[in-house]
Amino acid sequence: METRRDVFQAIADPTRRAILGMVAKEATNVNAIAGQFEVSRQAISLHLKILAECGLLQIKQQGRERICEARLENLAEVNRWVSQYRKFWTNKLDALENYLDTTFSTDSHEKSGENIEGK
Amino acid sequence: METRRDVFQAIADPTRRAILGMVAKEATNVNAIAGQFEVSRQAISLHLKILAECGLLQIKQQGRERICEARLENLAEVNRWVSQYRKFWTNKLDALENYLDTTFSTDSHEKSGENIEGK
DNA sequence: TATATTTGCAAGCACCTACTTGCGTATCAT
């Protein structure tokens, strides 16, 4: 059982999703983020570390402050995985949506191989 | 720290994602699923239980077998959350994609309130 | 009926996670 630290695990925690929601609107420093939650600054600091480790967040030192800004590109991985099952929750205009996804997106959807990725 | 059991956490585990990949192709019984992984049947059984608890899987008793079939409708929640950050990883045709998502999907995207859901 | 198959349940274990409190350090303001 090796330690996983991927995007899927990062967004599994509701606090971390909320943090991403905050910094996505505006880059914020650590204390300002912590102030929005009831848990301690240390707890938030750890969440930030985890988010930074999988690239969803970038922390820039600025004097004595650390500004956290969202880097949500890696969410594309989640989007890709979920999108392959799109037909399960909607059956309208699948063809058109998939056409748009696979044709115009920067990331290549349906790269395959992710299905049996769980070893 | 109450126990969470939501879709985000369910798909955080790579083994569970792989299980979903299997059953999405074809409904399968427990042993057949377990046979595809190196972990014990009990471990898989627990994964199945978790997936069933958050509605991603439906287990139907059939004689002595339990057939697991994918019910991935709840992945729409993940899709909705991720989609709001789509602009972070692609900037092509956002408007059109969002238009299609919000107009023709069965689920109402951007239901709001999920942003600051982390308490 | 005897045996094999499919499966759940329960106990136990190592590790991970989310959290706390206490303390130290760098930076800024006065």
Add this chain to the structure above:
DNA sequence: ATGATACGCAAGTAGGTGCTTGCAAATATA
């Protein structure tokens, strides 16, 4: 220089997670 501010590091803790092995129950097959 002095004090306040922003922050990381370290230690400690309760409970969660992923896994195992052993056993029992239900169903199918011989």
